[in-house]
Amino acid sequence: MALILDSVTSRFARFSRLMIFLPYAIPTVIGAVMWGFLYSKSFGPLTDIFSLFGTTAPDFLSSNLIFYGLVNIVTWQWAGYYMIILYAALQGIDPALYEAARMDGAGGRQIALRIKIPLIAPALLLILVFSLIGTLQFFNEPQILRSLAAGTIGPDFTPQHVRLPAGLRPGELHLRIGDLLRPRRGHLRRRLRLPVLHPQAEDLPVTSDRSPAGTRRRPNRNLPLHLLLAFLVVYFLVPFWWVVVNSSKDAAGLFSGGNTLWFSGNVDYLGNLQQLFTYDNGIYARWILNSTLYALAGGIGATVLAVMAGYGFAKYRFAGRRFSFSLVLGALMVPATALVIPTFMMFSEFGLTNTIWAVILPSLLNPFGVYLMHVYARDAVPNEILDAARADGAGEIRTFLRVAFPLMRPAVVTVLLLSAVASWNNYFLPLAMLSDNRLFPVTVGLGLWQGIASANNAGTTSLWSLIILGALVSIIPLVISFFVLQRHWRGGLSVGGLR
Numbered sequence: 001m002a003l004i005l006d007s008v009t010s011r012f013a014r015f016s017r018l019m020i021f022l023p024y025a026i027p028t029v030i031g032a033v034m035w036g037f038l039y040s041k042s043f044g045p046l047t048d049i050f051s052l053f054g055t056t057a058p059d060f061l062s063s064n065l066i067f068y069g070l071v072n073i074v075t076w077q078w079a080g081y082y083m084i085i086l087y088a089a090l091q092g093i094d095p096a097l098y099e100a101a102r103m104d105g106a107g108g109r110q111i112a113l114r115i116k117i118p119l120i121a122p123a124l125l126l127i128l129v130f131s132l133i134g135t136l137q138f139f140n141e142p143q144i145l146r147s148l149a150a151g152t153i154g155p156d157f158t159p160q161h162v163r164l165p166a167g168l169r170p171g172e173l174h175l176r177i178g179d180l181l182r183p184r185r186g187h188l189r190r191r192l193r194l195p196v197l198h199p200q201a202e203d204l205p206v207t208s209d210r211s212p213a214g215t216r217r218r219p220n221r222n223l224p225l226h227l228l229l230a231f232l233v234v235y236f237l238v239p240f241w242w243v244v245v246n247s248s249k250d251a252a253g254l255f256s257g258g259n260t261l262w263f264s265g266n267v268d269y270l271g272n273l274q275q276l277f278t279y280d281n282g283i284y285a286r287w288i289l290n291s292t293l294y295a296l297a298g299g300i301g302a303t304v305l306a307v308m309a310g311y312g313f314a315k316y317r318f319a320g321r322r323f324s325f326s327l328v329l330g331a332l333m334v335p336a337t338a339l340v341i342p343t344f345m346m347f348s349e350f351g352l353t354n355t356i357w358a359v360i361l362p363s364l365l366n367p368f369g370v371y372l373m374h375v376y377a378r379d380a381v382p383n384e385i386l387d388a389a390r391a392d393g394a395g396e397i398r399t400f401l402r403v404a405f406p407l408m409r410p411a412v413v414t415v416l417l418l419s420a421v422a423s424w425n426n427y428f429l430p431l432a433m434l435s436d437n438r439l440f441p442v443t444v445g446l447g448l449w450q451g452i453a454s455a456n457n458a459g460t461t462s463l464w465s466l467i468i469l470g471a472l473v474s475i476i477p478l479v480i481s482f483f484v485l486q487r488h489w490r491g492g493l494s495v496g497g498l499r
Helices: 001-006 011-025 028-039 045-050 066-091 095-103 107-117 123-134 139-147 157-165 187-192 201-202 225-245 269-281 283-315 321-332 335-347 357-363 367-380 383-391 396-407 407-427 428-433 442-454 463-484 486-498
Strands: none
Touching: 001 011, 001 066, 001 225, 001 283, 011 066, 011 225, 011 463, 028 066, 028 139, 028 225, 028 428, 028 442, 045 428, 066 123, 066 139, 066 225, 095 107, 107 123, 123 269, 139 442, 225 463, 269 283, 269 463, 283 321, 283 357, 283 396, 283 407, 283 442, 321 367, 321 396, 335 357, 335 428, 357 407, 357 428, 367 407, 396 407, 407 463, 428 442, 442 463
């Protein structure tokens, strides 16, 4: 996808880039809920689509295909994030290299294989590392699909499914130290550091469509690539469209067997919203407020710590600086889910479990935010400007607030947005830490409702329509934030991808 977007310059390509990245803003729990409904033979569209071609739709919730269904969910959720990193790295390559290759008779495929891919190898390595870490903490998606795929996902499906119930039993902590990745000192720093891909790349705008000479690149009207982009956009937007359409239906409309990708005769968003926010004494509104609190507190706190730590590592020289920064990078290698059980045991000693602090305090630690702020402060804040401010009598705090901080604003917004989204999307940590449903975030709350709905324990109220509408409401703040702040987070992620 990154290679296609780098080769196509048009408004549709820029729109496609944003649409492909959008699923990253969606909580993994909500993404799993959306795809679980799409897979369902009861109210999913796959049956209708495959029937048009005279064939039977595959059952991705069956024991034979559940693995491929989960792979599809993870791909949909994370492909856009990795694409942005690779696209930023591609934007840092000197266009003069492409011109020289074309003069030598190289085509687009040869340029991609001989120039682009070798020069973005560090970014590919970073993505490989992040993918391996994500595999080690795989939990949310199969946990949510367990209620829809009864009997196909057992209690030992992933290491996290085994570790969570066993580790929370008093006196039966089964977390092995070997579960944590322990990279060798020095080797991790070299592998995670993304150097500038070309000496002239520092002078190039990372997301611009202009050449170094200032002339705009001619739009590429490659029809096959645009058709492929259109297919990818449809793939990434179908779950959103399904949720928007089916949020307007009541329980009867969901199970009536009509077109699941279009509205029914009775569109009643207001009635469904009223039922959503009044069910169980308005518990959903409390979950939304809890998620907002966790996202704001965790996002702002993590950003403040990341800015201070990243700026300090980048601009100050002190004993143990390289070793300390290596420890921060080493924390990137540790799956977050591997730390949940030790954190639970530690917090239980202080009586902090089943409190908001059990969710907020661990969210303040963001090693990737520290790394991103370090890279940005090192390259975007010249030492000469800081020295000039000090020479004029400004103290360190004033120099940071008046000189360095304004230059670091794109990275600060990026870290704030990513930290807030991570806190909003958190599922495994509050699931382990909280037992009072009044403290649940919306991700854990919707998972609870899904389990109740699957067991048919909701009484006379059908929770399926509430779950679908609740999923839609919960992603609206994230989508708005990404659209409003896209100019800032694209610049911040681009610098992180280049270095």
